[in-house]
Amino acid sequence: MNEPRYALITGASSGIGAAFADLAVAKGFGVGLVARRAERLEALAARLRAQGAEADVFPADLSRAGAAEALAADIAARRPRVDMLINNAGATIVQNYAGANFADHRAFLELTIVTPAALTHALLPGMLERRWGRIINVSSIAALSSGAKGNTLYPAGKSFLLKFSQSLNAEVKARGVFVTAVLPGFVSTEFQAANAIPMEENGAARRFAQSAAEVAQESWVRNDKGHEIVVPGAPPKIAAALMRALPEPLMRALTRRAAEKYYVGD
Numbered sequence: 250m251n252e253p254r255y256a257l258i259t260g261a262s263s264g265i266g267a268a269f270a271d272l273a274v275a276k277g278f279g280v281g282l283v284a285r286r287a288e289r290l291e292a293l294a295a296r297l298r299a300q301g302a303e304a305d306v307f308p309a310d311l312s313r314a315g316a317a318e319a320l321a322a323d324i325a326a327r328r329p330r331v332d333m334l335i336n337n338a339g340a341t342i343v344q345n346y347a348g349a350n351f352a353d354h355r356a357f358l359e360l361t362i363v364t365p366a367a368l369t370h371a372l373l374p375g376m377l378e379r380r381w382g383r384i385i386n387v388s389s390i391a392a393l394s395s396g397a398k399g400n401t402l403y404p405a406g407k408s409f410l411l412k413f414s415q416s417l418n419a420e421v422k423a424r425g426v427f428v429t430a431v432l433p434g435f436v437s438t439e440f441q442a443a444n445a446i447p448m449e450e451n452g453a454a455r456r457f458a459q460s461a462a463e464v465a466q467e468s469w470v471r472n473d474k475g476h477e478i479v480v481p482g483a484p485p486k487i488a489a490a491l492m493r494a495l496p497e498p499l500m501r502a503l504t505r506r507a508a509e510k511y512y513v514g515d
C-alpha cells in the first residue's frame with residue numbers, strides 16, 4: 250500500500266488529542282483534526298504539514314445532536330479512506346446533577362456517548378472492507394470507580410466507552426480491526442482548567458501525573474498489538490488493579506473520600 254494511512258482524531262486542539270496527532274504523523278499517517286477551536290486546529294495542521302504530513306481540519310462541536318453524522322459526511326466527501334479513529338474529545342460537568350442544566354447534561358451525553366458511537370458506525374464498514382482498522386476510545390480510570398458527588402455522568406459515560414470498546418472488539422478483532430479503551434489516570438492537560446475542576450497545586454494527582462505524549466504513545470503501541478483495555482502509566486495501573494480487586498464497599502468509601510476535595514456543589 251503506497252498511500253499513507255489516515256487517522257481521524259477528535260479533541261485534537263489540545264492535550265491527549267494533540268499528542269495523538271503528533272504521534273500519528275511521526276508514524277507516517279495523515280490526520281484529520283476535530284474540535285471546536287478552529288484556530289488551534291489550523292495552527293497544529295500547519296505545523297504538521299510543515300513536517301510533510303497531510304493534515305485536514307474539521308471544526309465541529311461534537312456535543313450537538315447530529316454533529317457526528319454531519320462530520321462523517323464531510324469526511325466521506327474529503328477522505329474516502331479513514332484507517333484509524335481516535336474518539337478522544339471529552340469534557341465533564343463538575344456541578345451536582347440537579348444543579349446543572351439538563352441541556353448541558355444532554356450535551357455531555359452526545360459528546361461522550363453518541364458521537365463516538367456514530368463516528369465508529371460511519372467509519373467501521375470501510376475498515377472491515379479493507380480488513381485493517383484501529384479504533385481508540387479515550388475513556389478514563391473513572392470508568393472503574395463507584396462514582397462520587399459531582400461529575401455525576403462522567404464515570405457512567407466513560408463506562409459506556411469501556412464496555413462499547415470491549416463488545417465491538419469482540420465483534421471485529423478477528424477481521425483486522427482492533428478496538429481499545431484507554432483509561433488514563435491524571436494527565437497534565439487543559440482538562441482541569443477547561444472544566445473548572447478545583448485542583449491542588451502539589452497534590453498526589455499532580456505528582457503522579459502523566460504527560461499527554463506518554464498516554465498517546467502507550468495507547469497507540471498497545472492498540473496496535475490488539476490490547477482491549479489500556480491503563481497508561483504505572484501509578485494508574487496500580488490504582489486500576491486495586492479498584493478491580495477491592496471489595497466494592499471499600500472501593501466506594503475510598504473513591505468518595507478521595508473525590509470529596511473536588512466537589513463544588515451547585
Ligand SMILES: NC(=O)c1ccc[n+]([C@@H]2O[C@H](COP(=O)([O-])OP(=O)(O)OC[C@H]3O[C@@H](n4cnc5c(N)ncnc54)[C@H](OP(=O)(O)O)[C@@H]3O)[C@@H](O)[C@H]2O)c1
Nearest residue numbers: 260262263264265284285286311338339435436438439440
Ligand atoms: N486529563 C486527564 O486527567 C484525563 C484523565 C482521564 C481521561 N481523560 C480524557 O481524555 C480526553 C482528552 O482530554 P484532555 O485531558 O486532553 O483534555 P483537554 O486538553 O481539555 O482536551 C479536550 C479536547 O476535547 C475537545 N472538546 C471538548 N468539548 C468538545 C466539543 N463539544 N466538541 C468537540 N471537541 C470538544 C477540546 O477541544 P475544543 O475545546 O477546541 O472543542 C479538546 O481538544 C477526554 O475524553 C478526557 O475525558 C483525561
